[in-house]
Amino acid sequence: MFGNVAGGVVNQGLPGVDYTTFLVPAIAIQVALASAVTSGIGLVNDIENGMFEKVLVSPMNRTAVFVGKTLAEVFRIGLQIAIILGLGVLLGAEITTGVVGAVGIMAVGILFSFWFIAFSNMLAVLTRDQESTIIGANLLQFPLLFLSSAFLPLEVLPNWIQLVARINPVTYGVDAARAIMLDEDVMTVLEVTAFGGALDTIVPTVAVLVGLGFVFGTGVIYLLSRASSSDVR
Numbered sequence: 001m002f003g004n005v006a007g008g009v010v011n012q013g014l015p016g017v018d019y020t021t022f023l024v025p026a027i028a029i030q031v032a033l034a035s036a037v038t039s040g041i042g043l044v045n046d047i048e049n050g051m052f053e054k055v056l057v058s059p060m061n062r063t064a065v066f067v068g069k070t071l072a073e074v075f076r077i078g079l080q081i082a083i084i085l086g087l088g089v090l091l092g093a094e095i096t097t098g099v100v101g102a103v104g105i106m107a108v109g110i111l112f113s114f115w116f117i118a119f120s121n122m123l124a125v126l127t128r129d130q131e132s133t134i135i136g137a138n139l140l141q142f143p144l145l146f147l148s149s150a151f152l153p154l155e156v157l158p159n160w161i162q163l164v165a166r167i168n169p170v171t172y173g174v175d176a177a178r179a180i181m182l183d184e185d186v187m188t189v190l191e192v193t194a195f196g197g198a199l200d201t202i203v204p205t206v207a208v209l210v211g212l213g214f215v216f217g218t219g220v221i222y223l224l225s226r227a228s229s230s231d232v233r
Contacts, residue, residue: 017182024088025177026150028081028105029170032113033144035080037137039073040120044130070117074110081109096183104180111206112173114213118220125223144170149178154188165189169212176205 123133148170166189175187179201187201
């Protein structure tokens with residue numbers, strides 16, 4: 001359906017690129033975004049069944065609490081992205097960079113998921129309510145996807161969407177994955193020419209994703225460090 005509707009538009013922005021190939025990196029990032037929400041939901045469940053209170057009164061480092069949860073989530077996210085890439089190849093998508101590129105796309109998806117995992121955990125700590133965490137994360141998830149370069153090239157979108165996309169984390173995650181997929185520079189939100197080829201997209205986008213992960217990770221660790229046993233009863 002997407003191919004029939006948007007394939008011609010994509011060819012205007014990236015001539016010669018099949019829409020399935022264009023779309024697979026976006027779906028990989030979408031999977032990472034959707035899966036990251038469940039981390040906060042899991043934390044709410046821990047709060048509701050009393051497990052989180054036991055963690056708070058233990059001598060466990062609060063950073064280790066977040067890191068442990070995150071490692072469990074990223075393993076699942078990496079596996080889901082691998083399945084998406086496999087299905088994409090079966091449907092005709094081409095990973096120009098081969099197996100190494102597939103691993104790179106998985107790594108980008110995992111890196112991208114860090115900030116939203118942290119965000120969903122921040123919602124969980126602040127609301128301590130499963131429904132509020134789900135609503136808060138989902139309200140942000142879909143605008144992020146559609147106000148980005150995920151489904152169409154940025155240059156064919158309205159000017160106001162282009163402005164939003166420039167500060168949208170999804171744009172940077174999708175562009176990084178797409179640059180690996182196509183082995184070419186596809187980023188339009190930043191003008192970088194220092195590295196050459198696909199690296200002109202990959203290096204700055206990965207730097208942005210690392211910065212986001214650090215900022216939101218620091219935020220959730222701060223909230224966890226201030227949480228007390230009485231807060232979650």
